[in-house]
Amino acid sequence: xxxxxxxxxxxQIDALREFMNVSIGAATASLANxxxxxxxxxxxxxxICDSSELSQKIExxxxxxxxxxxxxxxxxxxxxxxxxxIISEESARNLGKHLYKATTPSRDDISDAVIELTNIxxxxxxxxxxxxxxxxxxxxxxxxxxxxxxxxxNSEDVADYSKIIIISTILDFKDxxxxxxxxxxxxxxxxxxxxxxxDKKIEEIYG
Amino acid sequence: xxxxxxxxxxxxxxxNGHMIIDDKFIVSYWNRWLAINTQISKEEIxxxxxxxxxxxxxxxxxxxxxxxALLINTPSFYDTxxxxxxxxMNRNKVTTSSLMLMQQQVTISPYIxxxxxxxxxIYDISELFEAKISLKKEIEKxxxxxxxxxxxxxxxxxxxxxxxxxxxxxxxxVSTFFCQFFEFKKDFILGKNISTFKQDGGFSTTYKELWExxxxxxxxxxxxxxxxxxxxxxxxxxxxxxxxxxxGEVLEFSAVYHDITNEKLLEELYITDPLTKLYNRAHFDEVxxxxxxxxxxxxxxxxxxxxxxxxxKSINDTYGHQVGDEALISVANTLKxxxxxxxxxxxxxxxxxxxxxxxxxxxEAKIIIEKVRASVExxxxxxxxSVTASFGIxxxxxxxDIKKTFKRVDDALYEAKKSGRNRAILK
Amino acid sequence: MKILIVDDSKIGRxxxxxxxxxxxxxxxxxxxxxxxxxxxxxxxxxxxVVFLDLTMPVMDGYEALKHxxxxxxxxxxxxxxxxxxxxxxxxxxVAGAKNMxxxxxxxxxxxxxxEQDLLL
Numbered sequence: 022x023x024x025x026x027x028x029x030x031x032x033q034i035d036a037l038r039e040f041m042n043v044s045i046g047a048a049t050a051s052l053a054n055x056x057x058x059x060x061x062x063x064x065x066x067x068x069i070c071d072s073s074e075l076s077q078k079i080e081x082x083x084x085x086x087x088x089x090x091x092x093x094x095x096x097x098x099x100x101x102x103x104x105x106x107i108i109s110e111e112s113a114r115n116l117g118k119h120l121y122k123a124t125t126p127s128r129d130d131i132s133d134a135v136i137e138l139t140n141i142x143x144x145x146x147x148x149x150x151x152x153x154x155x156x157x158x159x160x161x162x163x164x165x166x167x168x169x170x171x172x173x174x175n176s177e178d179v180a181d182y183s184k185i186i187i188i189s190t191i192l193d194f195k196d197x198x199x200x201x202x203x204x205x206x207x208x209x210x211x212x213x214x215x216x217x218x219x220d221k222k223i224e225e226i227y228g
Numbered sequence: 229x230x231x232x233x234x235x236x237x238x239x240x241x242x243x244n245g246h247m248i249i250d251d252k253f254i255v256s257y258w259n260r261w262l263a264i265n266t267q268i269s270k271e272e273i274x275x276x277x278x279x280x281x282x283x284x285x286x287x288x289x290x291x292x293x294x295x296x297a298l299l300i301n302t303p304s305f306y307d308t309x310x311x312x313x314x315x316x317m318n319r320n321k322v323t324t325s326s327l328m329l330m331q332q333q334v335t336i337s338p339y340i341x342x343x344x345x346x347x348x349x350i351y352d353i354s355e356l357f358e359a360k361i362s363l364k365k366e367i368e369k370x371x372x373x374x375x376x377x378x379x380x381x382x383x384x385x386x387x388x389x390x391x392x393x394x395x396x397x398x399x400x401x402v403s404t405f406f407c408q409f410f411e412f413k414k415d416f417i418l419g420k421n422i423s424t425f426k427q428d429g430g431f432s433t434t435y436k437e438l439w440e441x442x443x444x445x446x447x448x449x450x451x452x453x454x455x456x457x458x459x460x461x462x463x464x465x466x467x468x469x470x471x472x473x474x475x476g477e478v479l480e481f482s483a484v485y486h487d488i489t490n491e492k493l494l495e496e497l498y499i500t501d502p503l504t505k506l507y508n509r510a511h512f513d514e515v516x517x518x519x520x521x522x523x524x525x526x527x528x529x530x531x532x533x534x535x536x537x538x539x540x541k542s543i544n545d546t547y548g549h550q551v552g553d554e555a556l557i558s559v560a561n562t563l564k565x566x567x568x569x570x571x572x573x574x575x576x577x578x579x580x581x582x583x584x585x586x587x588x589x590x591x592e593a594k595i596i597i598e599k600v601r602a603s604v605e606x607x608x609x610x611x612x613x614s615v616t617a618s619f620g621i622x623x624x625x626x627x628x629d630i631k632k633t634f635k636r637v638d639d640a641l642y643e644a645k646k647s648g649r650n651r652a653i654l655k
Numbered sequence: 656m657k658i659l660i661v662d663d664s665k666i667g668r669x670x671x672x673x674x675x676x677x678x679x680x681x682x683x684x685x686x687x688x689x690x691x692x693x694x695x696x697x698x699x700x701x702x703x704v705v706f707l708d709l710t711m712p713v714m715d716g717y718e719a720l721k722h723x724x725x726x727x728x729x730x731x732x733x734x735x736x737x738x739x740x741x742x743x744x745x746x747x748x749v750a751g752a753k754n755m756x757x758x759x760x761x762x763x764x765x766x767x768x769x770e771q772d773l774l775l
Binding site for chain 3: 063226
């Protein structure tokens with residue numbers, strides 16, 4: 022039986038971080054376009070953990086008393102998985118206000134704004150990443166849930182996934198500070214493909 | 229790549245709506261599905277702006293989504309859960325549901341970027357939506373039931389003695405109350421076979437009957453005597469139910485117990501002679517009368533024996549009542565030890581005992597009683613005082629009045645005494 | 656020719672270096688992993704060209720650029736960044752960079768940079 026090595030070495034993580042950086046750059050630009058504001062880029066932190074740790078990782082970044090919008094978008098391809106984005110109710114409301122030019126945006130408006138944001142983030146990040154890696158991907162409809170901090174991760178939701186790539190970044194747009202953590206949930210196959218693609222890229226560059 | 233001929237025909241054949249519009253909302257393509265579901269023909273709408281037909285759409289939002297799709301070069305979407313509809317349409321399928329308005333998934337895909345053209349696709353997801361809603365309702369129902377079940381289970385666990393075993397007796401689960409009552413720790417008892425806790429002595433027939441009943445996939449009810457961890461005897465009213473699997477084979481056993489120790493002790497007091505611990509006369513009478521009344525073949529096959537301690541009065545006078553009592557106890561014990569579990573022994577009077585030997589012939593009884601007589605003679609009180617007893621034996625005749633049987637056995641005893649004591653006479 | 660490559664990512668630096676080895680194979684290359692190191696090396700080695708990333712720890716690209724330009728107002732700095740916002744480009748050009756390119760740079764772009772953007 023083949024023992025799956027899903028761990029990343031330093032060079033691979035460095036490469037992944039760099040690709041994510043470029044992807045976030047593209048996402049920031051798209052979001053800047055959407056929000057009509059300049060986005061200050063911050064160095065994203067990349068971490069790879071097991072799916073069993075997701076719940077814990079998320080809880081360490083959020084306020085357990087608040088409500089959150091958790092959006093998910095599925096993507097398929099050689100590198101396939103699910104992109105999860107968690108945004109606080111406050112950030113979401115600000116986003117809704119800004120996009121819908123309303124002082125009190127409706128729940129529907131806010132939800133739509135959050136989905137828009139997620140779509141841009143997911144599509145851009147994953148597209149850019151897969152572009153760097155010379156592979157294609159298809160995106161599905163994003164879905165959004167307005168839930169309390171404790172219900173964000175359902176153990177069943179993560180059961181199918183093996184590794185989570187956590188991109189911690191602050192999307193800093195003038196008066197819209199969108200604190201976001203992007204979680205990319207992947208399955209064994211996807212991680213394997215990702216490693217292969219990364220190694221190919223590393224070889225190209227390092228020669 | 230192979231060129232697709234007649235792309236229009238292809239798009240028209242799809243069961244979803246597809247239109248091509250630009251960032252000024254001018255429609256340049258409108259497929260058949262849309263024409264049918266909006267009642268707007270493509271001839272009417274192509275070249276015109278969408279807002280001429282649908283002024284109520286939020287065009288700021290649509291514009292933003294078009295821009296996004298073109299910018300990121302991947303589809304953008306309308307929120308499927310939103311109550312805000314893109315183009316409101318009625319469901320065209322005949323349905324009994326109350327959901328009349330079509331639930332849509334709207335996807336905006338980049339088409340020709342340099343012309344700012346996108347394809348807007350509409351998918352009817354009403355059925356999916358309905359399924360989601362009814363599923364949600366069912367889940368809520370189940371959750372409510374589960375909560376109630378959990379609450380009930382807790383009550384049962386804390387107040388009722390229950391046990392579950394595998395088909396071969398390995399204990400799978402016990403209720404908290406059971407553990408408390410029998411003073412066992414749950415971990416200690418789980419995984420052990422129930423036979424390790426069985427109380428032998430006096431109840432092997434009960435267990436035999438129990439086992440035979442449940443192995444035949446029937447329920448068994450009865451009284452069991454069990455010991456707690458500390459060795460205390462308890463009586464429980466038990467009901468054991470076999471649980472069958474889908475093939476009708478025994479999967480598990482489920483047992484419920486109810487403490488009847490106090491009632492049993494009381495019962496025993498009532499039918500027990502306090503000194504010798506044998507049954508008392510009242511009990512013997514009850515048993516015999518019952519048998520005689522019902523005349524069941526199995527029960528009516530018995531031999532009646534009466535025994536009387538020889539010279540009991542003089543033992544009392546000579547050695548004192550204490551020794552007299554000891555003699556009674558000693559003889560009682562000898563009788564118990566010499567006879568079988570199933571044989572009924574009772575204290576009949578001051579120095580008299582009565583025995584019901586079950587399912588024996590008169591000859592067999594004679595041999596048995598002879599052994600008993602010899603044991604009584606052998607067992608001295610305080611190792612010094614010799615005690616003997618005389619015995620009268622008779623077989624119960626089917627259908628007979630019990631008084632006649634007793635007369636006969638009394639006569640036999642009388643003869644035993646008359647002819648020298650320390651012997652058994654048959655009649 | 657001395658060339659300084661600044662990027663907190665090793666593979667980011669290697670990507671630039673790969674193209675440089677083709678376009679300027681004889682150049683002496685220096686590397687820095689953050690803005691502070693970049694400024695120090697710039698002071699010491701006075702490289703002819705600097706390739707600068709923007710998002711870096713300790714001192715980011717914007718600050719490093721300001722420092723470098725104040726040390727040498729003729730400094731030839733090319734910003735190579737993940738940040739592709741047009742406003743970002745505007746900011747760095749205003750601060751003195753000769754041009755800004757999105758990552759990754761390929762050989763053609765590199766050639767173009769030496770032919771059109773830099774005054775050497």
